[in-house]
Amino acid sequence: MKYAVLGDIHANLEALTAVLEEAERLEVGRFLCIGDIVGYNANPRECLEAVRGLDLEVVTKGNHDEQASSDMELVGFNPQAARAIEWTREQLTDEDRVWLAGLPYRQTIGSRITVVHATLDMPHMWGYVFDKFSAEVSLGYQFTQICFFGHTHVPLAFVKHGMVTGGRYEEVRIQPNHKYLINVGSVGQPRDGDPRASFVTYSPDDRLVQLHRVDYDVATAQGKITKAGLPERLAQRLAYGR
Numbered sequence: 041m042k043y044a045v046l047g048d049i050h051a052n053l054e055a056l057t058a059v060l061e062e063a064e065r066l067e068v069g070r071f072l073c074i075g076d077i078v079g080y081n082a083n084p085r086e087c088l089e090a091v092r093g094l095d096l097e098v099v100t101k102g103n104h105d106e107q108a109s110s111d112m113e114l115v116g117f118n119p120q121a122a123r124a125i126e127w128t129r130e131q132l133t134d135e136d137r138v139w140l141a142g143l144p145y146r147q148t149i150g151s152r153i154t155v156v157h158a159t160l161d162m163p164h165m166w167g168y169v170f171d172k173f174s175a176e177v178s179l180g181y182q183f184t185q186i187c188f189f190g191h192t193h194v195p196l197a198f199v200k201h202g203m204v205t206g207g208r209y210e211e212v213r214i215q216p217n218h219k220y221l222i223n224v225g226s227v228g229q230p231r232d233g234d235p236r237a238s239f240v241t242y243s244p245d246d247r248l249v250q251l252h253r254v255d256y257d258v259a260t261a262q263g264k265i266t267k268a269g270l271p272e273r274l275a276q277r278l279a280y281g282r
Contacts, residue, residue: 042067043097045224046239047074047157047190050104051128052228052278053083053264055237056090058256059227066241066252070095074190075143075157076102080121080229080274082264084108084128087228088136101143102157102191103166108132109140116166120271127270152244154187168192172204175221179204186220186249188240194232195225195240195251208232214247222249235281 044063049056063071071094078084079102091099107114107125109132114122132140145163146156154160159167159174160181168191169175175198178187198206200219212220225238232238236253243250262275 041069041244043070043072043242043244044068044239045072045074045155045188045242046227047102047224048076048193048226048228049073049087049091050076050079050226050228051081051084051087052237052256052261053081053086053090054257054261055228055254056087058254059237059239059252060090060094062252062254063239063241068241070097072097072149072153072155072188072242073099074102074155074188074224075100076104076190078108078128078132078140079104080124080270081261082268082270084131085133085136088132088139092139097149098147098155099143100147100155100157101140101145104128105140105143109137120273124270124274127268148184152184152186153242154182154184156187156189158189158191160187160189166191169196169198169221169223170194172198172206175206176200176204179219179221182219182221185218186214186222186242188222188224188242190224190226192223192231193226193229194223195238196223197221197249210251212249214249220249225251229278230281233281235279
């Protein structure tokens with residue numbers, strides 16, 4: 041069995057389509073999703089339909105999923121993100137919102153894998169893991185060997201074996217008696233300076249996690265953002281991966 045682990049799709053249908061095509065080429069068997077299916081980009085319903093049609097092992101709730109499925113006041117969002125959430129709420133059906141609202145903050149697969157959108161200590165508070173110090177806090181609440189997460193849109197991997205170390209990665213070989221906290225990057229709005237969509241595969245038999253970057257039709261995704269009347273900044277940033 042090979043898993044594809046993806047998230048921070050953010051309603052970018054062009055990026056998601058390219059990632060799913062690559063996952064098929066890689067002969068992925070099942071999918072794990074760390075959340076934020078909607079927000080920022082212009083195809084929330086289409087991306088929801090695509091994700092729900094996958095052979096999903098688990099899917100967790102992201103902060104944009106939570107806000108788009110509620111009528112809560114938008115606190116803690118920058119103006120561009122808040123405008124995108126307001127627009128997304130108008131696009132979703134009641135059934136879409138109920139499905140998103142019902143997603144858990146974290147899930148586990150047996151004793152092997154945890155999936156969460158943000159941090160493990162307080163997943164509902166949407167904290168960020170950017171470095172080994174914030175990673176160490178989450179690792180203290182991690183009771184499986186591997187945890188896949190997102191939220192920062194930056195693919196980083198942290199490992200605890202005594203001390204916590206980590207940083208950017210292309211692949212991670214899972215070793216006994218080590219704990220791994222792995223950010224899978226973003227399908228729909230990368231922020232690490234690489235505009236290509238990001239996701240990982242995990243092969244339990246090979247004990248191998250691999251990061252994949254996929255080109256997609258950025259111009260079409262940008263055009264949809266502009267046509268929808270969403271902030272132009274959201275379109276511009278896709279070209280730079282920021």
